Amino acid sequence: MSVLETGAPRRFERRGGIDWQSVRTYGGVVVIVVWCLAPFYWMMVTAFRDVGYTFDTALWPTHVTLDNFATAFDTSMGNHFARALGNSFFIGACTTVIGLLVGTFTAYALARMQFRFKSIVLGVVLGASMFPGVAIVTPLFQLFTEIHWMGTYQALIIPNISFVLPLTVYTLTSFFRDMPWELEESARMDGCTPGQAFRKVILPLATPALFTTAILAFIASWNEFLISSLLSSDKTQPVTVAIAQFAGAQPHQEPYTAVMAAGTIVTVPLVVLVLVFQRRIVSGLTAGSLKG
């Protein structure tokens, strides 16, 4: 969990003259930052640009307007962006809560208990995380058509859980494993039942980990597209699908600036979340994929 935080940075040796090592380092840093942020910056600049200047190439905002955001929320062209935002929040919240509830217990058992078939359970969870969504979408499509679930919220939440659950189990297992054993032990000595020890000692300690996992799960659900594009209706459509199908005032005309405004709205909360919780997200991500 703390691998990334404690990693000792290499020291530089400076002995006068130009320090080529740090020139190379900072050069690299600039390249990486520009590479990562330039397209995102371009999206934001375009989002604030008057639609008549869509293809303006000035690298800073020109003809600034908020009209594009109004257009994004405008329902007269058949777009329902506000509803889609609400849908994504609702689907993401349900997926996260269920994934966390189910995943926490499994992660605790995997990290802190001895039992038969542990490696098999781990293998199943890992296998599930590598699963191609396209392999389950056909039967789900048919099943949901038969039981009239097409376009319902549960038809979107249930498949999402299959992506989120392996992630929560893996991330939480590594967090639980790194927790001190003594606290739980002494709680048990003091007469706590295993359930009480878990509730009173482990859970409070795990709150930050649960929070990190919740962010990761929510982002994963927020990003889902394949299943939602097939199983949602106009009413339950999440934002990813809504943005992909954004219609302009004229048919066959791509409303670029409105799409960029919508993209900005969808992305900025996530980016803020990522900036604020950067450390924990990184440790959660690497814990989920690299164990060692």
Next chain:
Amino acid sequence: MAGIDLDPATPELAPTGKKRKYINSGHGKRAALLIAPTVVVLAIVIGYPIVSAVVLSLKKDSGLDPSTGMFVQGGFAGVDNYVHWLFQRCTSADGQAGACPPGNLGAQFWQSTGITFFFAAVTVSLETAFGLWMAVIMNRSFVGRGLLRAAVLVPWAIPTAVTAKLWYFIFAYNGIANKLLHTHILWTGDEWPARFAIILADVWKTTPFMALLILAGLQMIPTDVYEAAKVDGASAWQRFTSITMPLVKPALMVAVLFRVLDALRMYDLPAILTGGGGGSGNATTTLSILVVDQIKQGFNSASALSTITFVLIFLVAFLLVKVTGASVVDNPDQPKKEALQ
């Protein structure tokens, strides 16, 4: 193996050599209860669809029977649906089986497979090389390390659907890409530009993630190894090839495995950026896009195709794990691997 139930009294040796007792050990029933919800959920959301897909794939699509002209419910098809994809055999209106005509989805199977593997090979190679370089930079000490790591997470945090729209705009005919390059390329419409656009967008989005995984591996390498190598007069390049590379390899292999599997199921990016089109109309159709196109025409052949896709991805995962020895199913009870032993 963790499968063996140790006597509760037997203390386990923790990695540090410290005694680590499983205070809950010997409670297999409780563990089973805690694990059960996950197993049940996974069985419902993944197990059932998989079994159901295989069953569906062995049935005929319902539709008009070519010989009688009547609407039929399908029936058992045996491996017909698989033959349809693998050997591109189609049944024509008069009931004759023959090669699929161009334009039929069946004729696209091998091309889509080729494109899917091509995308996976190119994007993962680029991401590995670039990600490794980024990780080495991020591992150095400099002012604003935290900021850099946050910046690197931005492409990862943007939903792929939005990423696809963003690059669609960048690669528009009047867009910034053509302006900066002084070109007039139909980036999302022509065969190779479309493929290039997808590769670039994918590399932009996922390299940071790869870099973070590699960085985690890099940070487990103790600094004194480098100091010792420096004292022995090893050059920076020698230190990279004989210390960094071998030691970071396990982390690198896991990252590569994850990325390959991700790239093989690529859907959002090509579906939105080029609509699977470009050039002949399907120059960027990946297997996932083909499955979705087929779902709209018939479930059962779509099931066969999704089963084939799944088996292909599974085989690749299996081979990668075998060849590279990536230890992905790592046992929490085993001592953590020391970077140096």
